[in-house]
Structures are given as structure tokens and as C-alpha cells.
Amino acid sequence: MSVTPADATTETPTLSGAEIVLRALKEQGVEVIFGYPGGAVLPLYDAIFQQNAIRHILVRHEQAAVHAAEGYARSTGKVGCVLVTSGPGATNAVTGLVDALMDSIPVVCLTGQVPTHLIGNDAFQEADTTGITRPATKHNYLVKRVEDLARTVHEAFYVARAGRPGPVVIDLPKDILIGKGPYTGAPREEHRSYRPQTVPDAGAIREAVAMLKRAARPIAYTGGGVINAGPEASALLAEFIHLTGIPCTNTLMGLGAFPGSDPQFLGMLGMHGTYEANLAMHGCDVMLNVGARFDDRVTGRLDAFAPNSKKIHADIDPSSINKNVKVDVSIVGDAAEVLRALIAAWKADDTQQDRQALSAWWRQIDAWRARDSLRFNQQGTIIKPQYAVRRLYELCRETGRDTFIATEVGQHQMWAAQYFRFEKPNHWMTSGGLGTMGYGLPAAMGVQIAHPDALSIDIAGEASILMNIQEMATLAQYRLPVKVFILNNQYMGMVRQWQELLHGSRYSESYSEALPDFVRLAEAFHGTGLRATCVEELDGVIRRMLETPGPVIADICVDQKENCFPMIPSGAAHNEMILGSGNPDDPVMIIDEETVLV
Amino acid sequence: MPGNDKSGFRTATIGVLVENEAGILARVVGLFSGRGYNIDSLTVAPVNEDRRLSRITVVTSGTEMVIEQIKAQLDRLVPVHKVADLTQDGPHVAREMALIKVGGKGEARMEALRLADAFRARVVDATNESFVFEMTGSGEKLDAFIALMRPIGLIEVSRTGVAAISRGTGRLQG
Numbered sequence: 001m002s003v004t005p006a007d008a009t010t011e012t013p014t015l016s017g018a019e020i021v022l023r024a025l026k027e028q029g030v031e032v033i034f035g036y037p038g039g040a041v042l043p044l045y046d047a048i049f050q051q052n053a054i055r056h057i058l059v060r061h062e063q064a065a066v067h068a069a070e071g072y073a074r075s076t077g078k079v080g081c082v083l084v085t086s087g088p089g090a091t092n093a094v095t096g097l098v099d100a101l102m103d104s105i106p107v108v109c110l111t112g113q114v115p116t117h118l119i120g121n122d123a124f125q126e127a128d129t130t131g132i133t134r135p136a137t138k139h140n141y142l143v144k145r146v147e148d149l150a151r152t153v154h155e156a157f158y159v160a161r162a163g164r165p166g167p168v169v170i171d172l173p174k175d176i177l178i179g180k181g182p183y184t185g186a187p188r189e190e191h192r193s194y195r196p197q198t199v200p201d202a203g204a205i206r207e208a209v210a211m212l213k214r215a216a217r218p219i220a221y222t223g224g225g226v227i228n229a230g231p232e233a234s235a236l237l238a239e240f241i242h243l244t245g246i247p248c249t250n251t252l253m254g255l256g257a258f259p260g261s262d263p264q265f266l267g268m269l270g271m272h273g274t275y276e277a278n279l280a281m282h283g284c285d286v287m288l289n290v291g292a293r294f295d296d297r298v299t300g301r302l303d304a305f306a307p308n309s310k311k312i313h314a315d316i317d318p319s320s321i322n323k324n325v326k327v328d329v330s331i332v333g334d335a336a337e338v339l340r341a342l343i344a345a346w347k348a349d350d351t352q353q354d355r356q357a358l359s360a361w362w363r364q365i366d367a368w369r370a371r372d373s374l375r376f377n378q379q380g381t382i383i384k385p386q387y388a389v390r391r392l393y394e395l396c397r398e399t400g401r402d403t404f405i406a407t408e409v410g411q412h413q414m415w416a417a418q419y420f421r422f423e424k425p426n427h428w429m430t431s432g433g434l435g436t437m438g439y440g441l442p443a444a445m446g447v448q449i450a451h452p453d454a455l456s457i458d459i460a461g462e463a464s465i466l467m468n469i470q471e472m473a474t475l476a477q478y479r480l481p482v483k484v485f486i487l488n489n490q491y492m493g494m495v496r497q498w499q500e501l502l503h504g505s506r507y508s509e510s511y512s513e514a515l516p517d518f519v520r521l522a523e524a525f526h527g528t529g530l531r532a533t534c535v536e537e538l539d540g541v542i543r544r545m546l547e548t549p550g551p552v553i554a555d556i557c558v559d560q561k562e563n564c565f566p567m568i569p570s571g572a573a574h575n576e577m578i579l580g581s582g583n584p585d586d587p588v589m590i591i592d593e594e595t596v597l598v
Numbered sequence: 599m600p601g602n603d604k605s606g607f608r609t610a611t612i613g614v615l616v617e618n619e620a621g622i623l624a625r626v627v628g629l630f631s632g633r634g635y636n637i638d639s640l641t642v643a644p645v646n647e648d649r650r651l652s653r654i655t656v657v658t659s660g661t662e663m664v665i666e667q668i669k670a671q672l673d674r675l676v677p678v679h680k681v682a683d684l685t686q687d688g689p690h691v692a693r694e695m696a697l698i699k700v701g702g703k704g705e706a707r708m709e710a711l712r713l714a715d716a717f718r719a720r721v722v723d724a725t726n727e728s729f730v731f732e733m734t735g736s737g738e739k740l741d742a743f744i745a746l747m748r749p750i751g752l753i754e755v756s757r758t759g760v761a762a763i764s765r766g767t768g769r770l771q772g
Contacts (some may be wrong), residue, residue, distance in 0.1 A: 130621060135632050139676040142620065193679045194619055239616055319670035322663060 017146045017177040018047035021110065024153035026053050029188055030081045031070065032449055033057070034065040039125060040112025042336050043177035057478060060470035062089050064442035066167070067468070070105045071429045071446030075404055077230055079160050080446065082109040087125030090132070090171075091458065095290040095436060097136040097167045102433025103253060104228055106165035109137075115175040129171045138166030143173070146181030154186040163196025164317040167227055167529060176410045191332060200341050202426035208288065208312045208329050214356035215286035215310075217364075218246040221269060221298075222335075224253030225291015225315060227425045229335035234258070234425040236339035237290070239245065243346060245358055247365055249277040251292045252417055253432040260421035267374075268518025270298040272414040275577060278566070281306050282363050282574035289313045291335040294324040295433070296570075304573030314338040315581050325384055373566045373579055374418055381534040385412065385487045385558040388538060389419040389459065394484055395542045402454040405425065406444040406474070408464030411493035411564045416459040438467030441484060445471055448480045451545055455483070462488040462555075472525035475551040483545050484553045486518060486596030489560045497563045501578075513578020522553035531555040609638070609664045611684045611692055611762045614654040615770050617677035618644050623681050625675055626654060632772065635668050636660060639694070639737075639759035651679065653770070655692075655762050657737075673736045680770050684762050692762035697722070702751035717743045739752045 015023065025033070034057045037045045048056050059065040059370040062084040063522050069080025084093050090111040100107045111133075114123040130142045139159045141152050150170075156168040190460055212218055220241060226233045233318055234257045241248045241264050249257045249269040250591045256266055267274035269281055281287065287309045292298065299305040305325060313321050314331035321330040331338055378387040389412075397513050406429040407413040410459075413430055429447060431439040444458040458465075481556060487493075495510040519529030528548045538556065545554045565580030616622050623642055630637050638657040645653040658668055665683070672700070673681045684690040700710045703726075714721065714731050717739070723730035733743060737760060744755055764770075 131624070134625060135628055140621075163674075194676045196674075214604065317674060319667060319674050323667055323670075323671075326663065 035083030040086035062092035067442035068446035071443030100167040140169035223292025226257040233336035256422035276368040437464040475527040518555035527551035
């Protein structure tokens with residue numbers, strides 16, 4: 001952002017670079033930093049030691065620092081902040097940065113760097129951090145002059161949150177943190193080059209409304225963009241869906257934007273989406289996409305995706321439009337602004353909706369719904385993972401507490417998405433785009449820091465949880481009462497499922513030998529460990545987990561053979577879905593003939 | 599559409615105005631390699647008085663959908679001010695400069711000089727056994743001249759890549 005000396009609030013150069021950074025963070029509203037110290041960032045840690053405005057949370061691995069900042073950001077709508085050292089500190093953070101990039105989570109990550117005169121000399125703990133993180137971030141900076149420090153921090157926060165949010169790295173050489181320089185406040189003028197369009201084009205909005213009003217089989221498909229646009233966008237989405245009477249489905253990242261209990265909600269769509277959501281997408285004649293990106297896990301085979309439909313795509317990132325799927329109307333703008341404009345244009349347009357066609361469409365959808373694609377059979381004493389998630393949901397609701405769910409990646413993640421119902425935005429943290437095992441525990445930790453009195457639960461698998469298990473120590477240190485709910489089937493379940501369905505049941509390397517005793521593991525980390533091995537124990541364990549004040553690991557031993565259905569095999573179309581019959585040995589391939597008709 | 603062929607591929611000459619800052623070229627090149635786009639040529643140099651802005655001209659090819667993607671992806675880079683598809687936006691001038699070293703004696707030497715004259719290439723270096731020609735023009739013109747020099751005694755070629763600008767009074771600005 002352009003700061004001319006005339007309007008910048010320059011002060012006498014009495015601050016060290018480290019002090020400038022902290023002051024700029026404070027001005028940007030940062031209350032918490034997730035980080036891990038090291039040689040190159042010692043001046044910053046020294047400055048942190050001498051102040052109380054910003055709290056530092058010491059994680060046990062830099063990847064976890066970024067995921068914690070993501071959980072913090074996603075559950076608050078603020079920018080998450082991370083501080084790591086040079087070299088391995090920065091490279092360890094890369095997975096978290098790419099995760100935040102793929103899921104559009106605003107994070108600013110400060111990385112230490114060797115002193116400027118050593119850059120390029122292969123110094124101890126030197127890495128080309130800006131080079132490594134260039135494709136891993138929305139933008140990155142290497143600060144080479146202490147005079148640029150404050151301006152760069154302010155700009156980084158602007159870039160992280162403006163337009164489509166994302167991670168930003170600021171690489172800070174040690175001599176820049178020690179050197180003295182002026183502090184400049186956040187600039188008031190526009191950024192020189194980065195000014196994303198937030199207000200949609202009125203003509204495109206009118207065109208979209210005209211299309212939707214004339215639709216016989218409309219559907220709204222919304223994603224994480226609605227969540228990123230703030231709670232107001234979710235409220236406007238509900239208003240628009242109710243105003244128009246059309247069905248609504250959410251992507252994995254978009255869950256919570258539309259109330260899960262609303263009769264117009266079809267559930268999640270995509271590879272493990274509901275039968276009704278996917279068939280309604282396949283059979284629709286007009287599709288309204290707000291803040292989703294036609295991801296391959298959502299579209300399935302592209303040439304068979306919603307084949308007879310006109311498509312409207314609203315996104316704040318113009319590069320998301322016409323990337324995978326060619327659309328008929330493109331709208332660039334912030335989801336809240338787009339929905340507000342759609343509501344106004346809908347009311348202003350005199351065209352009568354074809355209510356008769358819409359009722360016929362709903363009758364068709366209700367017929368699909370009647371197949372009850374999330375049905376499962378909880379028979380016998382072995383716990384079905386779906387049942388465990390459903391009971392967790394019901395018992396959480398009984399507590400009446402504000403509940404946040406994070407997940408790792410795999411079958412348990414999909415079951416959580418299917419069986420936990422979200423009524424509000426910002427309560428669901430999951431790694432959608434990158435699919436990062438090890439995301440959930442640190443994300444739940446970041447959530448708990450932001451919402452100390454809420455219930456923060458990580459629904460995990462026994463394989464994923466081991467990828468960032470060291471964060472149990474962080475939970476203990478800060479007395480964070482995060483609950484880890486492990487659906488333990490002793491397999492990398494989703495790998496096992498694909499091997500069963502696509503690789504002749506050759507379970508190559510997907511069985512976990514020598515798992516730790518999770519109860520004793522929890523105890524070793526100063527927490528509480530619980531275990532349920534049969535269905536009779538399940539409710540008791542969940543209740544105890546929810547009542548226990550500190551961190552808890554609940555090891556839920558579930559059916560090892562259970563598969564996650566419905567499933568659209570990779571590369572198949574929405575109407576080529578495998579449904580569970582309630583019997584895991586007998587999946588049913590459905591090629592729905594009705595959809596050919598609609 | 600100029601450069602459109604039967605397979606739906608077309609060539610696009612794209613002008614990009616960017617902040618002249620460290621790493622900007624790596625960002626642009628990384629975008630192309632990371633997303634699997636083609637670069638046929640790329641040129642860059644600072645273009646305004648205080649050297650704060652650089653202009654990149656990139657010649658690329660792809661389907662219409664891919665070229666639209668390339669432009670949108672370039673436009674969302676933080677230091678990018680403006681992206682223009684010169685091929686699509688209207689008449690434009692595109693030029694490339696090449697230095698072409700040709701060896702030979704006797705009649706071959708004379709033939710090289712005659713052709714250079716016909717193509718308006720300038721001699722910028724000469725020895726008893728070689729010339730270096732400087733030549734400016736469209737890529738096709740350069741290709742044609744280089745092809746003619748090959749049997750005569752082409753030694754090596756250095757080309758700048760394409761610089762392009764729109765005709766008329768319009769300009770690329772952020």
C-alpha cells in the first residue's frame with residue numbers, strides 16, 4: 001500500500017525491528033500468536049517476553065502452529081497469526097500454509113531468517129523461505145530494510161483477509177529484527193495493485209435472477225466462500241433460499257452456512273454427499289453456485305456433471321470461474337454482497353416463478369430423500385462409526401453448549417460431515433482442499449484458545465491423530481479442554497475402503513500394527529483417557545468425555561470393515577453412486593434411471 | 599481470432615503491468631509451470647520513470663478457457679496491476695529482436711549479406727569469416743530469416759522474445 005511520507009504517521013526511530021513487528025500486530029488486532037522459537041527469531045521472542053498485549057501459545061511442531069491459527073481464524077473470522085524460526089521452522093510450516101491456501105483461510109505467518117548478509121551463503125538454519133513458500137501462499141515478503149517492516153506487516157494482514165483470503169508469509173532476517181527504525185501506522189489509502197472486486201455487477205445479478213425465476217428444477221450449491229464472507233452472508237443465504245423456495249446443498253467447506261435442520265437443506269454433495277443432493281445436482285436445470293469452486297470431489301466426471309443445466313457462479317476470485325466448469329452467468333463479488341443483491345433483484349423482478357414446476361421438483365427430491373442414503377444398521381455390540389458420530393452429536397446437543405467440531409482426514413471426516421449437523425457457520429473446521437491428516441487436533445486447539453468456554457472436539461481417526469499427537473502437550477500446558485474423539489478401526493480407513501472397492505481387497509500398508517494405548521497416551525500427556533469397545537459403553541464414554549474438565553482422548557473402537565457411503569467413485573458421474581445397503585458386505589451400485597428422465 | 603487453429607488452441611500475447619519487486623518474475627514463471635501453462639516467450643523490463651513498474655509480455659497458447667484462466671490467475675497475483683490480452687483486445691504491434699551469427703566465405707558470404715539486406719537486418723559485427731546480424735520484426739519474419747541462414751552457415755541465434763503494445767492512444771495501466 002502506498003504510504004507517502006506526508007500522510008504516514010512516522011515517529012522517531014526508537015523501536016527495534018522486533019518491537020515494530022509486535023506493535024504492528026497489535027494494531028492489526030492480533031491477540032494470540034501460535035509459534036515455536038529458534039535462533040533467528042530470538043529478538044522477537046525477547047520482545048514478546050517484555051509485553052502482555054499479545055499472548056503466545058507454544059505449540060510442539062510448526063505445522064501445528066499453522067493449523068491452530070487456521071482453527072482460530074475459521075472459528076472467529078479473524079486473521080490467524082503464526083511465528084516460526086528460519087530453516088526447519090519455516091519448512092515445517094509449509095504443509096499448514098498450503099492447507100490454508102487450498103481452503104482460503106486467512107493466516108499471517110512470520111518466519112525468521114538468517115541475517116541479510118548471510119542470505120544465500122547456506123548459513124545454519126537457512127532456507128530459501130520465500131522461494132519455498134511462493135506457491136504455498138497467497139503472497140509472501142522478504143523484509144530487507146527495517147524501514148519497510150511496519151508497512152509490510154500491515155500489508156500482509158490486508159492481503160491475507162482481502163478478496164479470497166489466504167496465508168501470507170513475512171520472512172524476517174535477524175538483523176532486521178534487531179535494527180532500529182520508524183513505526184508507521186496502518187495506511188488508509190487503497191493498495192497500489194491488489195483491490196479485489198467485492199460488489200457484484202448489477203447486470204449479471206439480474207440475469208441470474210431471471211434465469212432462476214424461470215427455472216423448473218433449480219438448486220443452490222454453496223461453499224466456503226459463504227463462511228468466509230462472515231455470518232451475515234449465511235443469514236442472507238438462508239433468507240434467499242427461503243424467499244425462493246429452492247433446495248440448497250453445501251460443500252464440505254460450506255457446512256454450517258445453511259442450517260443443517262432446515263427442510264430445504266439436502267445435505268452435503270459430492271463424493272460422499274447424500275443421494276438427494278447429488279441427484280438434484282445431476283438433474284437440475286439451473287444451478288446457482290455461491291462461493292464454491294467446482295472441485296473434482298464435488299463434480300465427479302466433468303463431462304457428465306449436471307449435464308442439462310444452466311450454471312450461475314458467484315465467487316470473489318475471478319480465477320475460480322470457468323476454471324473447471326464453463327458457466328453461463330459469472331458474478332464476481334463477496335458472497336454477502338452477491339446474496340444481498342440477489343435478494344433485492346429477486347424482489348424487484350416481476351416474473352412469476354413456476355411454482356407448479358418447483359413443487360414437482362420437490363416431490364422428485366423427496367422421493368430421492370426417501371431412499372435415506374445415510375441409513376446404517378447398528379446391530380449387535382460392535383459400534384458402527386456412524387452411530388458413534390450420531391450419538392456424539394445428540395449428546396453434545398443435550399449439553400446445550402456451543403460446540404465446535406474439527407476433524408482429521410479420512411472416513412471419520414466424512415462421517416462427521418454426514419452425521420453431525422451444523423446450524424451455524426464457523427463451527428466446522430476441516431481440511432477440505434489439501435486433505436491434511438493431522439489437521440484436526442491443532443485446529444481444535446486454536447478453536448479452544450479463541451472460545452475458552454465452548455466445547456471443542458476433534459473427531460479423529462487413529463491414524464490421523466498420530467500425525468500431530470505431540471499437541472497433547474500443548475493442551476496440557478494451557479489447560480485446553482479439547483476432546484479428541486477417535487473412531488478407531490485400526491486401519492487407515494479411507495485407504496482401506498478404496499483398496500477394498502478398487503484394488504481387489506489387497507490392503508497394502510493400510511493396517512496399523514502396534515497402535516499406542518490411547519487411554520494411557522492421554523494419561524501420559526496429563527489428560528484423561530476413555531475407551532468404548534461395545535455399543536453399551538458408548539453413551540457413558542461420550543457423557544464422561546463431555547463432563548471431564550481437561551483434555552480427553554476417547555478411544556472409540558468401531559467396526560473395522562465399515563465403509564463410507566454413499567460414494568461416487570473417482571471419475572464417475574453424480575448419478576453413478578454406490579449406496580450402502582446398511583450391510584457393509586453388500587454395497588449397491590445405483591445408476592439412477594429417474595435422473596435420465598429429469 | 600488471430601492465431602486460432604482447428605483444435606481450439608490459440609496464441610495469446612499478454613501484457614502484464616507489475617510492481618518492480620524482488621521475486622515477481624519467479625511468481626509469474628512459477629504460476630505458468632505450476633499450473634502447466636505454456637510459455638512461448640516472455641520478456642520483462644522496468645517501464646516507468648521511477649522504475650517502480652515493470653512490463654511483462656508473455657506469449658502463450660491454449661484453449662480459450664485456458665487463456666482466460668491464465669489471465670485471471672495473473673490478475674490475482676498481489677503485485678500485478680493490470681493484465682491485457684493484446685491478441686484479443688484489438689490491433690497491436692508485436693516485435694522481437696534477434697542477433698544472428700552466420701559464418702562462411704566467398705559466395706555464401708555474399709548471399710548472406712544480400713538476404714540480410716532484403717530482410718533489413720543490420721550488420722553489427724563482422725570478421726573475415728562471420729557476420730552478426732541484428733534484426734527486428736515479427737517472430738515469423740525472424741523465423742524465416744533464420745531458416746534462410748541455416749544452409750548458408752548459421753552459427754548461433756540469440757532472441758529477446760516478443761515485446762508488444764496496442765495500437766492507438768490506449769495504454770495498460772493499473
